[in-house]
Amino acid sequence: NFGVHTRRQYANQLANKHANSMQLFYQKMVTNPYSIKAYHTFANQLLNRKQGAYLYHCTYGKDRTGIATMLILSCLGVSKQTIMKNYLASNKALKALTHTEYRQLKRITHNQRALANFKRSKAAKRSYLNAAYRAIDQHYGSMNRYLNVALGLSTRKIHALRTIYLTK
Numbered sequence: 001n002f003g004v005h006t007r008r009q010y011a012n013q014l015a016n017k018h019a020n021s022m023q024l025f026y027q028k029m030v031t032n033p034y035s036i037k038a039y040h041t042f043a044n045q046l047l048n049r050k051q052g053a054y055l056y057h058c059t060y061g062k063d064r065t066g067i068a069t070m071l072i073l074s075c076l077g078v079s080k081q082t083i084m085k086n087y088l089a090s091n092k093a094l095k096a097l098t099h100t101e102y103r104q105l106k107r108i109t110h111n112q113r114a115l116a117n118f119k120r121s122k123a124a125k126r127s128y129l130n131a132a133y134r135a136i137d138q139h140y141g142s143m144n145r146y147l148n149v150a151l152g153l154s155t156r157k158i159h160a161l162r163t164i165y166l167t168k
Helices: 007-015 021-031 033-048 064-075 080-088 090-108 112-122 126-140 143-150 155-165
Strands: none
Touching (some): 007 090, 007 112, 021 033, 021 064, 021 112, 021 126, 033 155, 064 155, 080 090, 126 143
16 A cells, blocks of 8 residues: 555545656666665575466556566576566556546546556556666666675576577
8 A cells, every 4th residue: 555544545645656666666666775685685585486477467467476586587688678578568457446446536626747657657668667777777787786796686687597498
């Protein structure tokens, strides 16, 4: 519930957000020590999984999950273009839910800033994922260095992930 207890509190919280809060959120997801530790743990869980599927998710399925997927696919050698296409597909998958939640929020508030921020927070936008990529480049120089230094994924571990999760 992101620290709120009622829909009215949620609407008020949305009304006070800045228009670029999602870009900042995505930057923090790849630079905040708590997030880095969580993604490090997640990567190690993936390494320990030797067979079968691995299910992971977050509240809405596009933000924390989107970053996790970006990191996994980067380890697997998937192109940034393909990762972006995969991420943006969330909009289609979440369209009906977002529309329903928007109608519910509109019954509570007519504050245009709150409604606009709601739409921004529920969308998967190229600028959001690009903000994470930029933060990685600014702090670590490259995705490979981020995977190595921040997440502790050596070349050997990345090779192991590729062996476990890629098929020919």
